[in-house]
Amino acid sequence: MSPQIIESHNIEKNLKVRCEVRCRIPTKDKGEFYVHLYTNNLNNKKHLAIVAGPYIYSKSLNEVRENDTDEKRMIRGATIKPNITLPLKSLDKVNGISNIQKINETVFSNNNINKITDLEHKIPLVRIHSECFTSETIFSCRCDCAEQLDRSMKQIQNYGNGVVVYLRQEGRNIGLLNKMMAYNLQDHGYDTVEANVKLNQPVDGRNYTIAARILEDLQIDTIRLLTNNPDKIEQLSSLGINIVERIPMIPSIWENKHINCNHQTQYLSSDSNSNCSNDLDYDMNNILNESEVESEHSKLTDLEKYLQTKVESMNHDIPLPDYLIHTHSHNN
Numbered sequence: 325m326s327p328q329i330i331e332s333h334n335i336e337k338n339l340k341v342r343c344e345v346r347c348r349i350p351t352k353d354k355g356e357f358y359v360h361l362y363t364n365n366l367n368n369k370k371h372l373a374i375v376a377g378p379y380i381y382s383k384s385l386n387e388v389r390e391n392d393t394d395e396k397r398m399i400r401g402a403t404i405k406p407n408i409t410l411p412l413k414s415l416d417k418v419n420g421i422s423n424i425q426k427i428n429e430t431v432f433s434n435n436n437i438n439k440i441t442d443l444e445h446k447i448p449l450v451r452i453h454s455e456c457f458t459s460e461t462i463f464s465c466r467c468d469c470a471e472q473l474d475r476s477m478k479q480i481q482n483y484g485n486g487v488v489v490y491l492r493q494e495g496r497n498i499g500l501l502n503k504m505m506a507y508n509l510q511d512h513g514y515d516t517v518e519a520n521v522k523l524n525q526p527v528d529g530r531n532y533t534i535a536a537r538i539l540e541d542l543q544i545d546t547i548r549l550l551t552n553n554p555d556k557i558e559q560l561s562s563l564g565i566n567i568v569e570r571i572p573m574i575p576s577i578w579e580n581k582h583i584n585c586n587h588q589t590q591y592l593s594s595d596s597n598s599n600c601s602n603d604l605d606y607d608m609n610n611i612l613n614e615s616e617v618e619s620e621h622s623k624l625t626d627l628e629k630y631l632q633t634k635v636e637s638m639n640h641d642i643p644l645p646d647y648l649i650h651t652h653s654h655n656n
């Protein structure tokens with residue numbers, strides 16, 4: 325067994341989480357959430373659960389602690405009535421939802437989220453999100469992480485019942501220092517996968533056991549999951565989370581882009597000065613030779629190159645828009 329597999333087995337066996345505090349966080353444009361802060365017995369990282377709706381409660385937060393008082397419970401955000409349990413668990417068994425074996429792949433627009441029945445509504449909508457300081461705090465346009473966080477919080481709030489589990493696994497768990505070195509390599513032609521490899525780091529060093537334990541603590545065993553990442557689905561399923569639906573996350577710069585081989589296709593953004601924008605104009609009728617492909621690829625924004633690599637090299641399960649199919653990344 326590789327050291328990585330041994331480590332992940334150890335994590336799975338020994339990991340325990342505890343919710344230390346829960347507080348209300350109103351947001352500018354996404355409504356109100358209850359943020360739960362978790363400690364664990366393996367390291368000092370403080371993972372978070374950002375909860376929407378009135379149905380989700382933490383077991384560990386609400387259980388009675390040594391020398392507990394009403395005031396202590398109020399300060400940590402626990403219910404004053406101890407040991408509250410809600411009937412969310414095993415809804416599938418009670419109502420026969422376990423028949424849903426296949427993971428449906430539905431583009432969940434805000435409209436059809438509203439149309440689901442009350443019963444289905446109880447299955448939480450979940451995003452397992454990994455920390456990205458560069459995009460979420462200092463507005464980097466190299467990746468779409470901040471957009472994914474923003475959109476998933478909005479979708480979950482609109483749905484009325486769900487959680488973003490926010491994992492402190494910066495840079496797919498290689499840490500900020502390595503990620504910043506990877507960015508320098510990416511500025512010299514490496515893609516996001518090759519850069520990690522060059523630094524002797526795993527391409528994706530994340531482990532989702534902590535997320536599964538947090539969901540367990542929140543008394544959630546059946547979910548709808550917002551993701552494009554098949555590895556996340558596989559790991560969570562093997563950790564006992566029943567995923568009844570996979571909801572893709574289409575990056576906003578790829579929305580409304582489609583195949584139209586008879587016309588010159590234009591993908592002009594309204595903000596052509598922004599590095600995040602997609603201001604390229606391709607003629608799909610042209611068959612490009614190798615050096616033209618190389619040259620077209622070099623015109624892509626950092627974000628486009630990143631998204632393209634996620635689909636082409638990391639198996640992310642979303643269709644590549646036409647104009648990118650015609651500009652394969654250099655390592656393909």
Ligand SMILES: Nc1nc2c(ncn2[C@@H]2O[C@H](COP(=O)(O)OP(=O)(O)OP(=O)(O)O)[C@@H](O)[C@H]2O)c(=O)[nH]1
Nearest residue numbers: 454455456467493494495496503506516551552553
């Ligand atoms: N090493 C490295 N990490 C990155 C880079 N860009 C973003 N990240 C990290 O990638 C993580 C997010 O992973 P993504 O691959 O974007 O998305 P995902 O969570 O795997 O998949 P989805 O569920 O579909 O969003 C965060 O921890 C980011 O800090 C990069 O260029 N290099």
